[in-house]
Amino acid sequence: MASPVRPQHRLIWKYTSVVVMLVAAAIMSVGITEFYFASEDGKRAVTGVEADKASSAATSIGQYIDDLLLSLDTVATSAEVDRMQMFGRLLARQGLLSQLTYLDATGRACVRAYSFDANQVNNRDCDRDRSNAAAFSGARADGRYFGEVAFDDRDARPHMVIAVAEHPPGGGVIVADVDLRSELQDAIERARIGDAGYAYAVNARGVVIAHPDRNVLLAQTSFATLPQVQAALGADVTILADVLTSGRHPDGREVLSAYQRVDPTGWWVFVEEPLTEAFAPIESAIWRTALLLVVFLVVATVTSVLLARNLVRPIESIQVAAAQIGSGALGQRIDVTSRDELGALSEEFNRMAARLQASHAGLEQEVQERTKELATTLATLDEKSRQLEAASHHKSEFLANMSHELRTPLNAISGFSQVLRKQLFGEINAKQAEYLDDILASSRHLLSLIDDVLDLSKVEAGQIELHVAPFSLREALEWGVVTVGERATKGDVRVSLSSDPAVDTVIGDERRITQVIFNLLSNAVKFTPPGGEVDVATARLDGEISVSVSDSGPGIALEDQERIFEEFQQAAVGKEQREGTGLGLALSKRLVELHGGRIWVQSAAGTGSTFVFTLPPPRGRDT
Amino acid sequence: MNSLILLVEDNVKNMKLLRDVLHATGYTTLEASTGAMAIRLATDRSPALVLMDIRLPDMSGLDVLQRMRMDKRTASIPVLAVTAEAMYGDRERLENAGFDGYLSKPIDIDELLATVPEHCMHPG
Numbered sequence: 148m149a150s151p152v153r154p155q156h157r158l159i160w161k162y163t164s165v166v167v168m169l170v171a172a173a174i175m176s177v178g179i180t181e182f183y184f185a186s187e188d189g190k191r192a193v194t195g196v197e198a199d200k201a202s203s204a205a206t207s208i209g210q211y212i213d214d215l216l217l218s219l220d221t222v223a224t225s226a227e228v229d230r231m232q233m234f235g236r237l238l239a240r241q242g243l244l245s246q247l248t249y250l251d252a253t254g255r256a257c258v259r260a261y262s263f264d265a266n267q268v269n270n271r272d273c274d275r276d277r278s279n280a281a282a283f284s285g286a287r288a289d290g291r292y293f294g295e296v297a298f299d300d301r302d303a304r305p306h307m308v309i310a311v312a313e314h315p316p317g318g319g320v321i322v323a324d325v326d327l328r329s330e331l332q333d334a335i336e337r338a339r340i341g342d343a344g345y346a347y348a349v350n351a352r353g354v355v356i357a358h359p360d361r362n363v364l365l366a367q368t369s370f371a372t373l374p375q376v377q378a379a380l381g382a383d384v385t386i387l388a389d390v391l392t393s394g395r396h397p398d399g400r401e402v403l404s405a406y407q408r409v410d411p412t413g414w415w416v417f418v419e420e421p422l423t424e425a426f427a428p429i430e431s432a433i434w435r436t437a438l439l440l441v442v443f444l445v446v447a448t449v450t451s452v453l454l455a456r457n458l459v460r461p462i463e464s465i466q467v468a469a470a471q472i473g474s475g476a477l478g479q480r481i482d483v484t485s486r487d488e489l490g491a492l493s494e495e496f497n498r499m500a501a502r503l504q505a506s507h508a509g510l511e512q513e514v515q516e517r518t519k520e521l522a523t524t525l526a527t528l529d530e531k532s533r534q535l536e537a538a539s540h541h542k543s544e545f546l547a548n549m550s551h552e553l554r555t556p557l558n559a560i561s562g563f564s565q566v567l568r569k570q571l572f573g574e575i576n577a578k579q580a581e582y583l584d585d586i587l588a589s590s591r592h593l594l595s596l597i598d599d600v601l602d603l604s605k606v607e608a609g610q611i612e613l614h615v616a617p618f619s620l621r622e623a624l625e626w627g628v629v630t631v632g633e634r635a636t637k638g639d640v641r642v643s644l645s646s647d648p649a650v651d652t653v654i655g656d657e658r659r660i661t662q663v664i665f666n667l668l669s670n671a672v673k674f675t676p677p678g679g680e681v682d683v684a685t686a687r688l689d690g691e692i693s694v695s696v697s698d699s700g701p702g703i704a705l706e707d708q709e710r711i712f713e714e715f716q717q718a719a720v721g722k723e724q725r726e727g728t729g730l731g732l733a734l735s736k737r738l739v740e741l742h743g744g745r746i747w748v749q750s751a752a753g754t755g756s757t758f759v760f761t762l763p764p765p766r767g768r769d770t
Numbered sequence: 771m772n773s774l775i776l777l778v779e780d781n782v783k784n785m786k787l788l789r790d791v792l793h794a795t796g797y798t799t800l801e802a803s804t805g806a807m808a809i810r811l812a813t814d815r816s817p818a819l820v821l822m823d824i825r826l827p828d829m830s831g832l833d834v835l836q837r838m839r840m841d842k843r844t845a846s847i848p849v850l851a852v853t854a855e856a857m858y859g860d861r862e863r864l865e866n867a868g869f870d871g872y873l874s875k876p877i878d879i880d881e882l883l884a885t886v887p888e889h890c891m892h893p894g
Contacts, residue, residue: 554854
């Protein structure tokens with residue numbers, strides 16, 4: 148039984164891969180979109196918070212500086228007489244002012260007050276010349292001056308010099324040394340967000356002035372190379388605040404950064420959070436999405452495999468069933484119960500198979516019936532053949548018996564006549580001798596009649612078996628000529644043989660062909676008048692071999708030419724002669740035809756006759 | 771010559787023909803009308819030649835020949851078939867069966883008188 152054809156590309160994997168790819172593409176695109184927007188939202192939210200913090204820190208610091216400036220301005224605009232008193236009050240109120248100095252118009256330090264001894268204001272005669280100090284010249288030029296944030300060697304606190312020019316301009320300058328530590332550090336401490344978030348401040352050159360890490364602070368590290376710091380420092384003066392999502396921590400981590408300018412001083416407060424930290428909530432969302440993706444993918448794969456299996460299994464069943472039906476298992480049916488197209492297809496297929504089976508069964512039955520009929524016919528035929536064989540056997544037995552029974556009395560007739568004619572037992576007279584010759588001639592005639600009748604009967608009964616073998620036609624003809632020679636000589640008939648040298652060996656039953664030759668020759672000699680001629684010739688025509696026997700006898704009328712080949716039919720001349728059995732030509736015709744040849748006569752009354760018979764060429768050889 | 775010839779023939783007239791012709795030409799004859807008799811005479815009398823009909827009442831001339839050939843005493847006696855079984859193929863059949871010669875009925879007396887001395891075993 149033939150195994151079903153194995154499909155090279157299985158539908159199930161086609162369907163499955165298509166569905167899985169579709170689901171994966173859908174989920175991935177949703178996931179990526181989701182992730183993108185979530186991260187954007189997350190960044191926005193984080194930087195929003197950062198910006199708020201930065202803003203409030205910067206505002207707080209700016210407010211403090213502004214307050215300080217306002218206080219200093221108040222002192223600067225007050226009358227010189229009150230200055231001592233006001234220095235004291237200011238130092239007392241502003242706890243972070245560590246030192247106040249008044250420089251007169253020439254730059255000499257005239258009044259100095261310290262926070263640790265607010266009531267002890269030194270009012271010396273303006274001794275030290277500080278006219279070269281940046282504070283003095285800066286304040287005299289711009290009305291106010293902010294010094295660099297510097298770290299005191301003693302307490303390692305950030306200090307800054309703020310100087311304000313007296314009003315009206317051209318007067319002295321009030322120089323304040325401000326301890327910024329609590330203000331700056333507090334502000335950036337307050338501004339930090341999350342666990343890993345941090346805030347710091349840099350001056351207008353990017354050098355750190357406030358930082359949670361004291362070492363960074365004391366080293367006066369420059370953050371000017373950080374992208375967010377660069378962005379802030381390089382920003383237009385109108386820009387007070389901005390965010391940068393691609394900031395960097397000094398250690399290289401990506402950070403979300405928001406920054407705000409501290410207005411009066413040109414410092415920048417940065418509030419930052421590492422991206423990883425900021426995205427922690429988003430990250431878990433991403434992981435959730437990824438997990439969902441995997442789950443969906445698995446579910447989609449399983450579902451599509453199941454679906455495809457459901458889809459493919461009936462098709463496979465149909466295929467298997469088709470293959471089985473194809474190999475002869477016509478009882479095969481497909482077990483598909485679904486009510487969809489596949490179910491319909493299966494049902495249709497089953498119906499087809501049933502019809503096929505029915506028609507096959509019908510066919511088989513018919514074949515059986517026919518076989519039975521055939522067997523019966525064969526049996527009948529066999530029986531008939533047996534009967535025929537028996538009949539044939541009986542017939543041939545009958546013919547043999549017939550021959551025997553006829554010859555036995557003829558033996559006595561002929562034998563005793565011969566004995567008398569030979570005068571073995573005494574002399575006879577002429578009349579008696581003549582009668583005995585007549586008896587012997589008649590018995591010879593009777594014998595040839597018996598032979599011909601029996602031969603003919605055998606031919607008619609299909610009893611003749613040809614002993615086919617190659618033999619020399621020339622020799623057969625020579626024998627025939629010799630055999631009729633005595634009679635020809637008696638009748639004064641000249642017999643000649645002109646054999647075609649190309650014709651020698653033929654294939655046939657030598658004795659039967661010789662019988663035909665003898666029959667034709669003896670007829671020719673018999674009917675040729677004294678002084679006449681009989682000519683035997685062979686020829687090859689279109690591959691056929693022909694033997695012709697021509698005589699110069701009386702010829703045969705056209706109307707007799709067909710008839711003479713029938714049994715007991717003789718031409719008018721033959722009847723007159725009262726000789727011959729009338730069976731010789733009929734027998735010759737049968738024998739020639741048994742060999743697959745033809746026999747005919749060419750003649751006209753008074754011109755002699757030519758009897759011709761042909762033999763098919765020997766197969767497989769040329770001569 | 772005075773050879774003894776065994777004639778095996780069941781037809782009385784044909785027997786008479788053979789006997790008369792052979793006697794007239796100087797032969798002595800033994801006569802058997804059945805196969806059994808032929809075998810007995812052949813064994814007892816050792817004829818110089820047997821002329822044997824084929825269709826005999828009790829057995830076939832072929833069987834008689836076989837029996838004679840199997841018996842050492844008769845194995846070498848020449849046997850001629852003289853038979854009316856003269857249809858196509860009969861001559862070959864009988865000669866192949868072991869007959870030394872064949873004469874078909876109706877016999878030609880000249881042929882008979884020519885053939886017999888050819889096959890006669892000369893005594894001694």
